[in-house]
Amino acid sequence: MITERQADAANDQLIRERSRTFSAITLPIQALFAVAAALDHEWLLLGLLAFAIGITAYTYVALTRGRERPPLLHTGIAVFIVLMLYLVAFPGPNLERALWFFTLPLVTLMLMPPRLGLVWSATAVAAALALMIFGIPGGEPSHYTAGFILRFTITGALLTAGLYWSETSLRRDRNEMTIQRLALESERERLNSEIARRGMLEKELRQQATTDALTGLLNRRAFMERFTSELSRGQRHGPMPTLIILDIDHFKKINDGYGHPAGDAVLVHLAQLLRASLRNVDLVGRIGGEEFALLLIETDSNAAEPVIERLLERIRKTQVRLTDGEVINFTSSIGSTAVQWGDVVDTAIQRADEALYTAKNSGRNRHVRR
16 A cells, blocks of 8 residues: 655655755855855854854764754754844845845745745845835844835745745656555565465465475376486487386285275385385376386496395385384385387387386286296
8 A cells, every 4th residue: 555654755855855965055155155144244244154054064964874854954943044134134225135035936946845834935035125125123123115015025925836836746647656666566575475375376286286285205197207208318329228117016915904094104215215215307197096117217227226125125124113003014026127119108118017017916015027
């Protein structure tokens, strides 16, 4: 939700930038005025200028160091108003110093929020008119003619009104631009979040499409796709892999005797054992209920033989402990075949299946190679 406070923060930043620029510009000007005041022995003006220089310098340093709201900024503007009123009260022989007063609406309305700047500027114009009409109480009478006062009043009013309209329009436009920018940023963040969410969902769906939900191994479809890819690669570059089909012996008895949760526990345990027993480059998938397929990459039958025998031995020795503390031992039968140069996926799987059936028909808990 975009708030007005965020838009106001952007306007405050603009005022801080203007204040720093104003301080940098006015410091040398104030210093020149101070020198002139000292040469003319105007000690009151010199004192005001010295005070203004100190506040302006402090404000500039504070803004440069990153202060959000320099505490003496409004004090500096108040001193600037007093300086302008001093120049109105003592305008010089040709009244030229009074013309510096027209910088005051610019300062108040550009370095303050518009309404506050309007109040300060209007109050200063009223005070200047009083000095022009009545002079300094107890001092010399006013040197200003009625025509000058009228022109001064019209000019001051036009400057104040024009700058107020300009600043309120600028603030309104900046608020709209800030709100639009924040809305765009919010929408961009929402879109990025949605893209990330969809990316995660796509990744999850892709994983679900290629992974067996129970064991976390490749499912049948993914295994066959990877097997096809490895077969093509091996036929192009060699060497060929060895395909293994593994089946848990008497798995139905496990389900019937201990229940399907126990059967699932056996499948998960065997999947972890298979993955831990092979290399990272080898493929392991669950292609049926209790049937698993393994592809030993760039491994011929002779090199695969000791791997399979170690795997059979590990399965014989493994134990699955159920939640009630009961232990299940199981064995498996394995059929393997070395993938040939003229093979397709179906012919290799058929040979490995035939070897598996031979192992089962020969008493199970063994390995047969074709």
